[in-house]
Amino acid sequence: MFDLKDLYQEVIVDHNRSPRNFGKMDNADRVAEGFNPICGDRLNLYLKLDDGRIADVSFDGSGCAISTASASLMTDELKGKSIVEAETMFNNFHQLLTDDKPHDIQRVEHLGKLAALLGVKHYPTRVKCATLCWHTLHSALEDNKTPVSTE
Amino acid sequence: MNSKNIAPDIISSSILDVDAIRADFPILRQKIHGKPLVYLDNAATAQKPEQVIKTLDNYYREYNANIHRGIHTLSQKATEAYEGARVKVQHFINASSIKEIIFVRGTTEGINLVAQSYGRTRLKRGDEIIISEMEHHSNIVPWQLLCEQTGAVLKVIPMNDAGELIMEEFEKLLGKKTRLVSVGHISNALGTINPIEKIIKMSHAYNAVALIDGAQAAPHMAIDVQALDCDFYAFSGHKLFGPTGIGVVYGKQSLLEDMPPYQGGGDMIKMVTLEKTLFNDLPYKFEAGTPHIAGVIGLGAAIDYVSDIGLENIAAYEHGLTDYAISAASGVTGLKLIGTARDKASILSFIMDGIHPHDIGTILDQEGIAIRTGHHCAMPVMEHFHVPATARASFAFYNKREEVDQLMTALEKCKEVFK
Numbered sequence: 001m002f003d004l005k006d007l008y009q010e011v012i013v014d015h016n017r018s019p020r021n022f023g024k025m026d027n028a029d030r031v032a033e034g035f036n037p038i039c040g041d042r043l044n045l046y047l048k049l050d051d052g053r054i055a056d057v058s059f060d061g062s063g064c065a066i067s068t069a070s071a072s073l074m075t076d077e078l079k080g081k082s083i084v085e086a087e088t089m090f091n092n093f094h095q096l097l098t099d100d101k102p103h104d105i106q107r108v109e110h111l112g113k114l115a116a117l118l119g120v121k122h123y124p125t126r127v128k129c130a131t132l133c134w135h136t137l138h139s140a141l142e143d144n145k146t147p148v149s150t151e
Numbered sequence: 152m153n154s155k156n157i158a159p160d161i162i163s164s165s166i167l168d169v170d171a172i173r174a175d176f177p178i179l180r181q182k183i184h185g186k187p188l189v190y191l192d193n194a195a196t197a198q199k200p201e202q203v204i205k206t207l208d209n210y211y212r213e214y215n216a217n218i219h220r221g222i223h224t225l226s227q228k229a230t231e232a233y234e235g236a237r238v239k240v241q242h243f244i245n246a247s248s249i250k251e252i253i254f255v256r257g258t259t260e261g262i263n264l265v266a267q268s269y270g271r272t273r274l275k276r277g278d279e280i281i282i283s284e285m286e287h288h289s290n291i292v293p294w295q296l297l298c299e300q301t302g303a304v305l306k307v308i309p310m311n312d313a314g315e316l317i318m319e320e321f322e323k324l325l326g327k328k329t330r331l332v333s334v335g336h337i338s339n340a341l342g343t344i345n346p347i348e349k350i351i352k353m354s355h356a357y358n359a360v361a362l363i364d365g366a367q368a369a370p371h372m373a374i375d376v377q378a379l380d381c382d383f384y385a386f387s388g389h390k391l392f393g394p395t396g397i398g399v400v401y402g403k404q405s406l407l408e409d410m411p412p413y414q415g416g417g418d419m420i421k422m423v424t425l426e427k428t429l430f431n432d433l434p435y436k437f438e439a440g441t442p443h444i445a446g447v448i449g450l451g452a453a454i455d456y457v458s459d460i461g462l463e464n465i466a467a468y469e470h471g472l473t474d475y476a477i478s479a480a481s482g483v484t485g486l487k488l489i490g491t492a493r494d495k496a497s498i499l500s501f502i503m504d505g506i507h508p509h510d511i512g513t514i515l516d517q518e519g520i521a522i523r524t525g526h527h528c529a530m531p532v533m534e535h536f537h538v539p540a541t542a543r544a545s546f547a548f549y550n551k552r553e554e555v556d557q558l559m560t561a562l563e564k565c566k567e568v569f570k
Contacts, residue, residue: 004517008510008568016569017505039509040526040539062539064507065569123513 007123008065011073011116016065021058021075028058034136034148036128041067045136054078054086059133066117066126071133073113083141089114090134097127167460167468173549175200175456186519189554194339194498194545195523197370197392199453206452207394210445217441219418233444236451237434243454244384245375246401250433253400253407254447258366259289261385261400262333264437265362266293268410269383269402270331276302279328281359283308283316283345284535285338288528290364294333308334310535314341314490321353329359336368340529340541341490342473342498344368351381360406366390370547371469371496373462376401388446392547393453397446407433414439465548469497472546476555483562489541499544500527503565508542511565515542518561520554 025046034043041063048056057075078086092107093114108115120130128150139148173179176198181188190198210232216225218233240252255261274280280294284307298305306329308321316334325332332354337344347363354361362383365374369386376384383406388397402410412419412430416439421429430436457465476499480486485504503511512524523543526533533539544558 004514004568007513013569038525040530040533041509042539064509066510068507126509126513129509 006119007126009116009119011113012065012069015069015072019059019068019072021072022060023058024060025056025058030140030143032136032140032144032148034132034139034150036063036067036132036150038151039064039129041129041132043067043071043132043136045071045133045140047137047140049083052084053080053082055080063132064126064129066120066129067132070117070130073117074133074137077112077114078137086137086141090138093117093134094131097121097130166464166471167548169468169549169551172460175202176549177201177204179549183519183521184517189518189520189550189557191544191546191550191554191558192521192523193370193547193550194367194390194527194543196389196395197547198549199392199394200456202456203393203449203452207445207449210448215445218444219435229444229448232448232451233442236447236454239451239454240399243374243458244369244399244401245377247377248404250404251376251401251407253402253434253437254442255385255398255400255437256396256443257387257389257398258364258385259293259398261383261398262290262362262364263293264400264413265333265383265385265402266297268413268437269360269406270294270297270303271300272411274301274303274330277328278303278330279306279324279326280304281306281308281321281324281329281332281334281354283334284310285314285316285341285343285345285529285532286333286335287339287364287366288530289366290333290335291531303330304328310343312536313492314338314343314532315492315494316343316345316350318346318349321350325353325357325359327357329354329357331362332359333362333364335364335366337365337371337496337498338490338529338532339367339498340527340532340543341492341500342495342545343490343492344372344494344496346494347381348379351379355380367496367498370457370465371462372466382406388450388453391450391453392456393450394443394446397443397450399450404433407437412436412439416440418442460548466496468548469546472550472552472555473497473499475552476544476546476558479555479559483559485566486562489536489538497546499546500541501543502538502541503562506565506569508540510569511542511562514565514568515558515561518557518564520558520561522558 028046029049030047032045043061046058057078059071117130135148178198214225214228216229218230237249237252241249306324351361360382363381365386370391384401389395419439489500508524525540
């Protein structure tokens, strides 16, 4: 049986308790808002871009442990990445959480610390919590002004 | 039954044969993630006893037919059962006539019917509608829509931090322009039992009609619309151990007579020509199209079921269970109850230090315990308490103290996970 410890791994509990890159960014180039209307989770994502790269990123809002940890881990991984690399990470992460195929080791390794979130796959109602920040990132990169909704 | 002199814990442990009752609910026998199901999401929807399930099954197997129009035997049988259920509903809420019992899809549709049929024809620009801060979205949005359509203005009774309506403020809101007051009998997010007798009386003093959203009350206490003197009362079948997709809106006959139909179609007419239609009498005027026949008959079976147990017994038992749960919850450090009204029924809404309600929901589910987490379709309530969501355990008469204990143990486990 799947154990709760696989969902709430230490990394997740830690990033929930002390989220990294948390707070509003005053001089952000891009701001996007995401929310999960069923849960009431809200997230703002702030990006500073420099020549096609993510120079800085932060977030604020309120959400569950999965959504907070996911945003914290995501922002950590994104710093310094190119926009193209960031989109690839998004697709990769999203696919791993939503497709039925067994995990491909290479793709998982490519995720780095984000792999800690893969346990969410066994809790279908919680996948949206983990992907909210990524959908918001996607919207920020596309400079989409309408808030992202997971529904 | 006189239960006033008996200690609540004695009442609640002896008043109902809960084990016998549980045997009537097949769904409660199952295991979730290897643990016995502890179903504490009754405010969202209640489970169905064998008696209701069999009634539905029997209708579809034995006498499925359309009602009110067929001359054949099955149609007559179906019509009898359908109209028989209407009489059951009439007695259940003590309405004075079956003409006052209108079947709808649920509480939401009942409120929308009143807003659109009564409200749209009676209200004009500047008229005022009063609701409360603790309403479910289904008792907010229909009035906002009506305000947009008519130019009426929505006023809101505030609540205090215990989750009780501030009646002095209600008094201040009432005035010459007040046309309609719509409040919940019991709050789905807080469990507060509102003083609706008083609210109805005060509304009438200003010639305003009063609608009561009884979605959370009908399963937990006896309702007497004549004693309450409410003008409209709406409730849902599925929270009352009946099928989904069926509900009731009661309206005083004198008001319903003058209201235009809510929807047009078959069954709500006496005669149709291509130029003009003569509408049917009450209650059929408000029931256009083939209704949810099985749902109505199933609701009748659910009403029989709860009436056999007795709403007074149910209320007394659940009162004891809720008190037990409140006191058990006070023993869980880091847990804060949201909604601590003095008059409270069957709902335990709470938050926990450093643990988001969704995480509580997932961890509890692994223990076989079903609760609701989120804003409970009452976002203004969440705003009042400055929380994005709460965890909510809600009880029915088939829940036991052991299950409350299991809930508390599981909450301790949540703290372990996030230690």
